[in-house]
Amino acid sequence: MKRIVVTGAGGQIGSELVPHLRGLYGSENVLATDLRPLAGPVFEGGPFAPLDVRDGRAFSDLLGSFRADTLIHLAGILSAKGEDQVALAWDVNVNGSVAALEAARERGTTFFLPSSIAAFGPSTPHRDTPQDTLQRPTTIYGVAKVTLELLCDYYHLKFGMDTRGLRFPGLISHQALPGGGTTDYAVHIYYDAVRTGRYTSFIAPGTFMDMMYMPDALDAVVRLLEADPARLAHRNAFNISAMSFDPEGIAASIRRVLPSFTLDYAVDPLRQGIAESWPDSLDCSAAREEWGFAPRYDLDAMTRDMLERVSAKLG
Numbered sequence: 001m002k003r004i005v006v007t008g009a010g011g012q013i014g015s016e017l018v019p020h021l022r023g024l025y026g027s028e029n030v031l032a033t034d035l036r037p038l039a040g041p042v043f044e045g046g047p048f049a050p051l052d053v054r055d056g057r058a059f060s061d062l063l064g065s066f067r068a069d070t071l072i073h074l075a076g077i078l079s080a081k082g083e084d085q086v087a088l089a090w091d092v093n094v095n096g097s098v099a100a101l102e103a104a105r106e107r108g109t110t111f112f113l114p115s116s117i118a119a120f121g122p123s124t125p126h127r128d129t130p131q132d133t134l135q136r137p138t139t140i141y142g143v144a145k146v147t148l149e150l151l152c153d154y155y156h157l158k159f160g161m162d163t164r165g166l167r168f169p170g171l172i173s174h175q176a177l178p179g180g181g182t183t184d185y186a187v188h189i190y191y192d193a194v195r196t197g198r199y200t201s202f203i204a205p206g207t208f209m210d211m212m213y214m215p216d217a218l219d220a221v222v223r224l225l226e227a228d229p230a231r232l233a234h235r236n237a238f239n240i241s242a243m244s245f246d247p248e249g250i251a252a253s254i255r256r257v258l259p260s261f262t263l264d265y266a267v268d269p270l271r272q273g274i275a276e277s278w279p280d281s282l283d284c285s286a287a288r289e290e291w292g293f294a295p296r297y298d299l300d301a302m303t304r305d306m307l308e309r310v311s312a313k314l315g
């Protein structure tokens with residue numbers, strides 16, 4: 001049975017990944033950590049400990065006292081927020097992750113770190129972006145993600161650590177709202193569609209980005225962590241994506257359920273610039289071949305489920 005510690009557990013991913021892991025491995029075997037406890041199932045359904053990931057000593061003590069064999073390191077500052085708070089983004093995303101890697105090395109745990117489509121930049125091929133290609137990102141978030149992909153490979157090669165990672169696309173979900181990213185519009189649009197029947201997009205028409213529904217992201221994390229290491233030619237980090245759309249594409253999908261939905265635009269230059277620097281669509285063949293990546297939701301299946309669940313949530 002696994003013993004898993006999750007950092008940044010109160011965020012968009014952690015608030016769904018922690019209950020998912022507790023369902024698979026037992027509540028008592030998944031320790032949620034974050035800066036502070038919040039209300040909700042993550043903090044009520046099993047063990048919780050406060051942890052600032054930049055505190056390396058506390059990190060190592062906590063892995064030891066929980067007898068962890070796996071560390072899932074989610075704590076981070078996302079792309080748009082990172083451009084507003086560059087020093088904080090570097091401190092949490094790089095220094096916090098180095099503290100996490102060192103604690104995991106000291107305690108001999110498997111280490112999972114989410115990378116992102118942000119690890120690519122304007123000079124990366126934008127269509128069918130290969131697994132191994134040019135990575136010259138232009139955001140502090142992306143620079144940190146490339147640094148961490150390389151560091152995780154280094155810890156694997158140098159110390160034999162079992163490091164594994166995924167390049168997540170924009171994730172769409174209905175439990176916790178996203179925490180300051182560029183792909184957030186693709187979550188907000190569903191909430192506004194249900195609340196008011198209209199949405200004003202900060203991303204311009206014609207701007208395509210990779211996306212995935214949260215259940216497929218949770219499944220991907222578990223599949224990669226359970227994968228036979230002998231089959232992993234890559235480790236940090238695998239391209240994964242389930243769909244690629246622009247604001248007009250997601251609006252059309254919403255209109256197939258809510259025909260009167262309307263979309264207009266007030267483009268935000270910061271997030272638009274970031275979106276344009278990222279790929280339009282990833283090549284995910286390495287993930288399929290090496291550990292059986294197989295997302296279930298396409299855009300319309302996700303839209304039907306999101307609209308139903310957001311409607312139920314908003315009453």
Ligand code: NAD
Binds near residue numbers: 009011012051168
């Ligand atoms: P989020 O912003 O929703 O949550 C991040 C969590 O980290 C928050 O709960 C916050 O309190 C915590 N945190 C911040 N600083 C901390 C610190 N110093 N110590 C401990 N905790 C701290 O983020 P998310 O969307 O859940 O993303 C989790 C990870 O996945 C991040 O590394 C992010 O880069 C990556 N990722 C997310 C997406 C996405 O679409 N959500 C896509 C690609 C990659």
Ligand code: AKB
Binds near residue numbers: 080
């Ligand atoms: C963001 O937009 O910053 C994140 C990501 C794709 O890394 N959702």
